[in-house]
Amino acid sequence: MKEAKTFFMRTYGCQMNENDTEVMVGMLEKRGLKRTDDESGADLLLFNTCSIRDLAERKVMGKLGKLGKLRQNRPIIGITGCMANAKKETLFKKVPHIDFVLGTNNIHELNSVLDEVLLTGKQQARVDMRFEHELDYLQASRPDKVKAYVSIIRGCSKYCTYCVVPYTRGPEVSRTPESILEECQALADQGYKEITLLGQNVNSYGKDKPEWNTLFHDLLYKVDSIKGIERVRFMTSHPVDITLNLMQAIRDLKSLCEFVHFPIQAGSDRILHKMHRLYTKQQYLEKVQMLRELVPGVQLGTDIIVGFPTETDAEFQETYDVLEQLEYSVAFLFAYSPRKGTPAMRWMDDIPEAVKDERLQRLIALQNEIYKKQRQDMLGQVVEVLVEGVVDSETNSLKGRTRCWKNVVFQGPETLVGTLQNVRIHSFNHQTMAGDLVPKSTLQILS
Ligand code: 5AD
Ligand code: SF4
Numbered sequence: 001m002k003e004a005k006t007f008f009m010r011t012y013g014c015q016m017n018e019n020d021t022e023v024m025v026g027m028l029e030k031r032g033l034k035r036t037d038d039e040s041g042a043d044l045l046l047f048n049t050c051s052i053r054d055l056a057e058r059k060v061m062g063k064l065g066k067l068g069k070l071r072q073n074r075p076i077i078g079i080t081g082c083m084a085n086a087k088k089e090t091l092f093k094k095v096p097h098i099d100f101v102l103g104t105n106n107i108h109e110l111n112s113v114l115d116e117v118l119l120t121g122k123q124q125a126r127v128d129m130r131f132e133h134e135l136d137y138l139q140a141s142r143p144d145k146v147k148a149y150v151s152i153i154r155g156c157s158k159y160c161t162y163c164v165v166p167y168t169r170g171p172e173v174s175r176t177p178e179s180i181l182e183e184c185q186a187l188a189d190q191g192y193k194e195i196t197l198l199g200q201n202v203n204s205y206g207k208d209k210p211e212w213n214t215l216f217h218d219l220l221y222k223v224d225s226i227k228g229i230e231r232v233r234f235m236t237s238h239p240v241d242i243t244l245n246l247m248q249a250i251r252d253l254k255s256l257c258e259f260v261h262f263p264i265q266a267g268s269d270r271i272l273h274k275m276h277r278l279y280t281k282q283q284y285l286e287k288v289q290m291l292r293e294l295v296p297g298v299q300l301g302t303d304i305i306v307g308f309p310t311e312t313d314a315e316f317q318e319t320y321d322v323l324e325q326l327e328y329s330v331a332f333l334f335a336y337s338p339r340k341g342t343p344a345m346r347w348m349d350d351i352p353e354a355v356k357d358e359r360l361q362r363l364i365a366l367q368n369e370i371y372k373k374q375r376q377d378m379l380g381q382v383v384e385v386l387v388e389g390v391v392d393s394e395t396n397s398l399k400g401r402t403r404c405w406k407n408v409v410f411q412g413p414e415t416l417v418g419t420l421q422n423v424r425i426h427s428f429n430h431q432t433m434a435g436d437l438v439p440k441s442t443l444q445i446l447s
Contacts, residue, residue: 020151047064099124100114101124137151150196154175155169155171157208160265221249230386244290250291267319268315268316274310276343320362378425409433
């Protein structure tokens with residue numbers, strides 16, 4: 001096979017995958033390949049895949065199936081991401097026209113696998129179940145110039161019974177604080193203003209390496225001290241690992257945004273236990289209350305699964321009531337999808353799809369009402385927006401986000417991109433708030 005000159009890469013799934021894509025793009029660019037949006041003309045096609053729910057896998061399989069129909073000038077095709085780990089070499093049987101399978105823990109081998117394929121023309125698979133090699137994150141090629149993802153811990157050791165992540169990404173492996181801080185400093189030097197610390201469960205950071213003496217909140221204090229980084233976010237968290245120390249860090253650190261993804265998953269104690277979530281509803285509510293008291297104005301996000309095996313109507317109602325009570329500002333709502341290899345597979349997926357869907361629709365309708373009320377409450381308020389980019393240069397329209405993730409559009413010059421601005425909200429359209437710039441007072445500009 002001849003060396004590839006161009007590559008096309010598509011990412012499915014979560015922000016961890018997006019960040020892995022950035023690293024792989026950087027590796028290929030360093031090798032001299034050029035990224036292209038032209039899928040049909042590229043020499044190498046890469047699909048960074050997701051296994052979290054059946055639908056995510058079906059999307060990729062549908063896509064790969066279609067590529068099998070290509071006869072002439074067939075590109076090299078590689079599968080990376082969680083599906084690579086979940087299906088390994090069996091992918092070659094299902095989709096015989098793919099050339100390599102590279103798991104989430106083998107990203108560092110991308111170029112050597114590509115060499116093997118080019119040299120031998122034979123299918124290659126590298127799928128380790130544990131992340132053991134330090135990745136050179138500094139080579140990540142990022143599309144955005146204002147905000148960046150920084151991976152701090154890979155894998156998950158919580159083993160929720162429905163979740164495939166501990167089996168695809170492996171157990172938790174923290175990245176050294178030195179390496180994280182070096183990357184954050186490099187991003188600050190390049191002019192980045194916002195960093196999102198990433199991991200399947202960021203707040204168990206450092207627990208696998210007690211000798212480092214650096215837990216998640218310790219790391220936050222270090223990242224906050226980097227000059228030039230205006231905002232620090234993190235995702236995602238497990239409620240059990242949200243500690244008082246972390247809450248105090250959110251209260252005290254200037255750059256740390258007052259938003260916590262606090263996924264409850266279900267409102268019934270029996271279901272929470274069956275999910276192996278390690279907390280009861282009461283314990284969860286107490287933690288939320290503690291956080292809300294300590295950090296006034298803090299906003300919360302959640303993930304919820306409906307239709308978990310054996311979930312009764314009354315148990316679903318408990319989930320509904322919690323969603324109503326807590327008024328999350330972000331809620332990701334899912335119907336249970338059985339995943340091969342997870343403990344929940346031992347129970348029958350006994351809730352009919354129609355019932356799951358009805359429950360899901362009820363939650364979606366409730367959450368939409370909550371969103372509407374929250375947006376209405378924002379009308380007339382002045383919010384701080386980090387300007388992320390231009391929507392339309394002809395109309396001078398800019399976009400950015402508040403500290404708690406709300407999208408805001410407003411008019412202003414392009415030179416404001418990358419700065420913090422105050423915007424008075426006057427209206428909204430779906431999820432996006434619209435407002436007017438509030439000029440900074442002379443005093444503020446001078447200070
Ligand atoms: N079915 C449905 N939703 C799931 N999630 C994880 N596994 C499953 C599954 N098997 C959801 C959880 C998790 C989010 C990332 O995806 O809510 O927090
Ligand atoms: Fe999956 Fe639970 Fe780990 Fe989240 S905490 S990645 S839901 S096992």
